[in-house]
Amino acid sequence: MSDVFKALADEGRRDLLDSLYEKNGQTLADLTNLLDMSRQAVSKHLKILEDANLITIHWRGREKLHYLNPIPIAEIVHRWVGRFEEARLENLVDLKRDSEIKTERKNGL
Structure with missing residues (x-):
């Protein structure tokens, strides 16, 4: 590489x-x-x-x-960029979940 x-x-x-x-x-x-x-x-x-x-x-x-x-570039993306993308997506999932919990509390559910 x-x-x-x-x-x-x-x-x-x-x-x-x-x-x-x-x-x-x-x-x-x-x-x-x-x-x-x-x-x-x-x-x-x-x-x-x-x-x-x-x-x-x-x-x-x-x-x-x-x-x-394109294969060597795809390998770079998978190895280096993919790691950061995965963490970003996990943060978005956490944010969505936290937002839904706050909405439920606000609505008294």
């Missing part, structure tokens, strides 16, 4: 992922045209993303297409 965090730490790589999120299956030329980077820089960033398993590569003839792989 540390490879994923290292890959996501760079703004240029996040821009590449955003571009693949908007339109999956882009070539190196497509991605280079969208970003203010040289072809060589985009290629290096794509290699880091591929090594972190954040993108997958498929060949269509001589074209190398790049696709977003």
Whole structure:
């Protein structure tokens, strides 16, 4: 998972992922045209993303297409964000229960 965090730490790589999120299956030329980077820089960033398993590569003839792989990001969400979300939901349940108890007391139930 540390490879994923290292890959996501760079703004240029996040821009590449955003571009693949908007339109999956882009070539190196497509991605280079969208970003203010040289072809060589985009290629290096794509290699880091591929090594972190954040993108997958498929060949269509001589074209190398790049696709977003959402699984590592989903794992981060599940491991890190999910914990906080669960606590927040438990707080909402507690708040609802407390509110219902106060309402019942107010109405004399």
